[in-house]
Amino acid sequence: MPRIESVDFYYCSMPEVLDIGDGSQDLLMVRLQAGEWVGWGECEASPLVSIASWVTPMSHSACKPVRDSVLGQQLDSVDDIRRIGTLVRANSMDLLQTDHTLSGVDIAMWDLLGKMHSEPVYKLLGYERQYPRTPYASVLFGDTPAETLEKAKRARAENFKAAKFGWGPYGLGSPETDAEHIAAAREGIGPDAHLLVDAGTVWKDDIDLARPRLAALKEFRATWLEEPFLSGALNAYATLAQEAAPVKMAGGEGSHNVHMAQHMIDYAGIGFVQIDAGRIGGITPSFDVATYARERGVTYVNHTFTSHLALAASLHPFAGSATDEICEYPTELKSLAWDVTKNHLARNADGQLLLNDEPGIGIEPDLQGAKKYLVDVEIRVGGKVLYQTPAI
Numbered sequence: 001m002p003r004i005e006s007v008d009f010y011y012c013s014m015p016e017v018l019d020i021g022d023g024s025q026d027l028l029m030v031r032l033q034a035g036e037w038v039g040w041g042e043c044e045a046s047p048l049v050s051i052a053s054w055v056t057p058m059s060h061s062a063c064k065p066v067r068d069s070v071l072g073q074q075l076d077s078v079d080d081i082r083r084i085g086t087l088v089r090a091n092s093m094d095l096l097q098t099d100h101t102l103s104g105v106d107i108a109m110w111d112l113l114g115k116m117h118s119e120p121v122y123k124l125l126g127y128e129r130q131y132p133r134t135p136y137a138s139v140l141f142g143d144t145p146a147e148t149l150e151k152a153k154r155a156r157a158e159n160f161k162a163a164k165f166g167w168g169p170y171g172l173g174s175p176e177t178d179a180e181h182i183a184a185a186r187e188g189i190g191p192d193a194h195l196l197v198d199a200g201t202v203w204k205d206d207i208d209l210a211r212p213r214l215a216a217l218k219e220f221r222a223t224w225l226e227e228p229f230l231s232g233a234l235n236a237y238a239t240l241a242q243e244a245a246p247v248k249m250a251g252g253e254g255s256h257n258v259h260m261a262q263h264m265i266d267y268a269g270i271g272f273v274q275i276d277a278g279r280i281g282g283i284t285p286s287f288d289v290a291t292y293a294r295e296r297g298v299t300y301v302n303h304t305f306t307s308h309l310a311l312a313a314s315l316h317p318f319a320g321s322a323t324d325e326i327c328e329y330p331t332e333l334k335s336l337a338w339d340v341t342k343n344h345l346a347r348n349a350d351g352q353l354l355l356n357d358e359p360g361i362g363i364e365p366d367l368q369g370a371k372k373y374l375v376d377v378e379i380r381v382g383g384k385v386l387y388q389t390p391a392i
């Protein structure tokens, strides 16, 4: 019976991290070994904090380091992955970064199990086949409407049938300027493409700030308005959803567990639930949310903004769903997020995206590519080294 013998974390970062809404500036890859098998995963957001939650000294019985519930565990079935996830959440319940750390570990366990059973992860999840996705080009708003227009034109020239514009100046200035950005985005991507808008929680929970932006979203036929409010601002979401129709609300990337996502589906009036497998606890809870959403007529969409390892991990949970058509596909990745894997997910001649039909996640890390971004970290407590960056 293979047991989890080691878990290594590789914290990689661009030399300079900018204060912009670009999640590809650093990342944390996870290497998990059980017997002769190795799996890879990735955690989203704040690598150092995720590493710290792996090794931090126990505070009390519900606040243990994540590693205590992972190392030494038997791993040779899907049930083992679920059992380990449940154990981690119980033993590290009061450690708020647990879900991020668990995400990379969970993804690595699925990758390993797929390799062990010679199956792609989506088949282990019970899907018989995968369906192609329509990827949307995921870009930041330009600083000016003219810049947004150029980005939109580029997405169209690159054969994207959908494009999302987010963050940047949107929602911070006047509704008139925002309307100019939306008009520019629509002009650039053409009349038939899906236009998606991501407000990046800019209005917190203030409906009065969001309301004046709705007219332009309707006029230029946005498919969705994403994250007008903070995750969990359910009342604000539900109210705006009614006023925004036929533009739908999208949200959920902030979900740290299945229940948060279920609340968004049940009470926020969203039409699209966006789940980051690197944040919600990995592929296991992502799959559970995809199933829950499908049963309630809410469309599941992956959220991802880092490497193609994270991208592929975010696609497996709903790969076998025929109805969840579109997927996020970051197109402005920093070199780091591209260089850390040997293979990538490329669109086919129709502009559609499919997973590599290989065992596991289907993406191989490139440690030589990662080497130049590797951050040297040592965590020392009471004279004892709890963590040290592994050598490449």
Ligand SMILES: [Mg+2]
Residues within 6 Å of the ligand: 166, 198, 200, 226, 227, 253
């Ligand atoms: Mg977003």
